[in-house]
Amino acid sequence: MDRIDDLLTRRALLARATGLAALAGLPVGCAVAPPGPPAPLGPSARLGPSTRLSAWPFTLGVASGDPLPDSVVLWTRLAPEPLHGGGMPPEPVAVEWQVAADDRMRTIVQRGMVTAMPELGHAVHVEVAGLEPGRWYWYRFVAAGAESPIGRTRTAPAAGAPLDRLRFAFASCQHYGQGYYAPYRHMARQELDLVMFLGDYIYETSARDEIVRPEPHTAPISLVQYRNKYGLYKSDPDLQAAHARFPWIVTWDDHEVANDYADDQSQDRDDAAWFLRRRAAAYQAYYEHMPLRRRALPDGARLQLYRRLGFGDLVAFSVVDDRQFRSHQACPPIERAGGNLVPDCAERHDPRRSMLGAEQERWLIDGLDRSSARWNVIAQQLLMAQIKHKSAGTAEFWSDAWDGYPAARERLLRFLAARRPANPIVIGGDIHSYWVTDLKRDFDDPASPTVATEFVGTSISSRGIAYERTRATLRDNPHVKFFDSRKRGYVRCEVTPAHWLSDLIAVDNVTQRDAPSSTLASFVVESGRPGAIEIAPSSHGV
């Protein structure tokens, strides 16, 4: 098709979509595509208003996520001016999406129209259905005559089908001001089936010292301010490349709203009603910028994020939400809520206190109990193992992590010990350091059985926690097999029926976009034997 034909067809598409969307009452910013051949599109389409944009609208790139055997979510957001509210006119805009079987978009297998609505910041979420299991697809969007970059995505294998290998990376904590996304630059060159992101996609606060990249915004409170924060973070080319290359499965931690919040309580003990309005703004901005299904469309300050995704008979991911439903942190000092190093107070052990909320905790345990997958992954935000900090001979615990909720952790570990779902693996982030731990039935008894294996990834760019001070605690925590907070990076995993391999990938520094990387350490878990075993670092792909 030559340029003029192309332009005319696109104008007609836009016009048709605007008209059809209005007639069909399409949900805002969402589309569920029926399976079947590509819909016929052409200049005979119904005419309607066209939209002119101030600049190219795909500044935030494209993404895909939550793969199922027949379906995947495609995402973009129209934002010609991403740091200033988006820069779109306050009207619905028709967007065409295309899915192809090849990387040059020559063989289109599905296409359709969706309406990007101003109420959702002109974000677009397309749930493409009717795809084939376990294969790569390519996709792009067209809006107002402009084409997006081409993204690549992959469906999950058929439910329960034999799968001999899954390769994925998990990452967390990408403070923009504290560093370049050199780990993503490395990750985008890997052969992976998917990426798991475990929280702190944005930080509400800007870097105050050792600033690597200046940030123009102060702490967001309103929806527009949160959108601008995502606009800044998602403008990064290395982050965009990692999104465009793999489907992502995301969950959040605290900084997507505010540091160390717990349900309706902020660390500053803001008025709860006010804080929930802030949380609602943050949750909407989160939905708008993530490749999430429509069931995650927020309802005020509530967002359904926890979910389960399976990959053949090999891996089931239970993706949990540690923030929205948790009890307030235990035994806070008078000055400040949020996370603190606290003594072993009685409130900490109160069995009524919950990390996940009763409903999600039941969902997690029931799902693990019913799972027939070879490896059962709990994808969550935090370090789960007990870490005892000795201060003048007295034990202290970090109240924002699972150590602040030992009764909830005990319920989960007791279940794993009693019901023995196959090969439980816990992955986490939050703490800006690598940890490999044995999750023990009783952390205070080194002889007690290991019931699950834990891998925590370091931050993509956020500054690490104190190395020497933390390392000094390890003698009181013999279930920790590895700790390092000095490097930024991510964890690459390769899973087969017999083995789980985790490579701890580190970049030299994040003051440099193209910093070199290496494998800091590699660990293997054998199927049927919880507990990681260190092996020689893999040099594969580094």
Ligand SMILES: [Fe+2]
């Ligand atoms: Fe973080």
